[in-house]
Amino acid sequence: MYPGHFFYLGGTLMENHLIAAVRQHHPITFTVANTVTSGKVADALSAIGASPIMSAAPEEAADLVAAAHAVTLNLGTPTAELCKELTAVARAANRLHKPLVLDPVACGATAFRQQINHDLLTNHRFTVIRGNAGEIASLAGVDWNGHGIDAGSGDGDLVTLAQRCANRYQTTVVLSGPVDVITNGQATRHNDRGTEWLATNVGSGDILSSIIAALLGQGADPVTAGWLGCRLVTTAGKNATKGTHGLGSWQEHFLDELTMITDEDLA
Numbered sequence: 001m002y003p004g005h006f007f008y009l010g011g012t013l014m015e016n017h018l019i020a021a022v023r024q025h026h027p028i029t030f031t032v033a034n035t036v037t038s039g040k041v042a043d044a045l046s047a048i049g050a051s052p053i054m055s056a057a058p059e060e061a062a063d064l065v066a067a068a069h070a071v072t073l074n075l076g077t078p079t080a081e082l083c084k085e086l087t088a089v090a091r092a093a094n095r096l097h098k099p100l101v102l103d104p105v106a107c108g109a110t111a112f113r114q115q116i117n118h119d120l121l122t123n124h125r126f127t128v129i130r131g132n133a134g135e136i137a138s139l140a141g142v143d144w145n146g147h148g149i150d151a152g153s154g155d156g157d158l159v160t161l162a163q164r165c166a167n168r169y170q171t172t173v174v175l176s177g178p179v180d181v182i183t184n185g186q187a188t189r190h191n192d193r194g195t196e197w198l199a200t201n202v203g204s205g206d207i208l209s210s211i212i213a214a215l216l217g218q219g220a221d222p223v224t225a226g227w228l229g230c231r232l233v234t235t236a237g238k239n240a241t242k243g244t245h246g247l248g249s250w251q252e253h254f255l256d257e258l259t260m261i262t263d264e265d266l267a
């Protein structure tokens, strides 16, 4: 717990104050980012008031984890070299009790990605896993037609799928999509806000994962951080559609909406 962090009050986290707390305390949110959306993630974190830092150097992994309030491992563009960094960061985060989020981008697409995710999940504890249905199905060992970085298609109940993944890895799962499912295997919440621009925009999921980390860094419990992260991203995304002509203008409005979002918007 850091000075100014929020804590449980009568069993309920003061969700509405978390955004204000992030804006006031600027939690340092360390992302081992992919090479595609690193800048977008940094901008989105900065827009909500968090203090982003990205690095892929194992030499500074322990120091950066020590300085950070929360950490995200994004596996969008893995390499054998990056695996050293992922291991060093995960180990330091567990040792220093820092919240740790996994974004298993396209984890079912190749044997290489499957192996990296398996190794990380076997050897380290994650506070939250955030992925789309195809990614969560792959981690849960459920048959699914993944589609690259996108969710693809499959049968079955998404709540059951998310709960299975949460139970398998003893963690909280945020399964994102048209309806987001947030579960720790017992408590389950939903968020049904959004816009298809979020699916079209490359990096929406990466942004969500790192925003959830920022909220964890501000002291939110995992289910609350997962739900509020989804609520923030989808509310800003939906509000950004006003006056949008295409993906370019939506992206610009989305950053503005993330910056200006209010408790009333989130309600």
Ligand SMILES: Nc1ncnc2c1ncn2[C@@H]1O[C@H](COP(=O)(O)OP(=O)(O)O)[C@@H](O)[C@H]1O
Residues within 6 Å of the ligand: 131, 132, 133, 149, 150, 151, 176, 177, 178, 179, 180, 193, 194, 195, 196, 198, 199, 203, 204, 205, 206, 208, 230, 233, 234
């Ligand atoms: N079809 C959709 N309609 C509304 N919101 C969506 C849709 N698809 C994704 N989202 C939202 O976009 C955000 C990122 O989720 P998602 O697109 O599933 O991640 P990823 O980019 O990793 O596939 C989530 O907040 C989710 O609610």
Ligand SMILES: Cc1ncsc1CCOP(=O)(O)O
Residues within 6 Å of the ligand: 034, 036, 037, 075, 076, 077, 105, 149, 201, 202, 203, 204, 205, 206, 207
């Ligand atoms: C296109 C692409 N290729 C490797 S990572 C990446 C970005 C994935 O972003 P997201 O999963 O948030 O849509």
Ligand SMILES: [Mg+2]
Residues within 6 Å of the ligand: 105, 106, 131, 132, 149, 205, 206
């Ligand atoms: Mg993704």
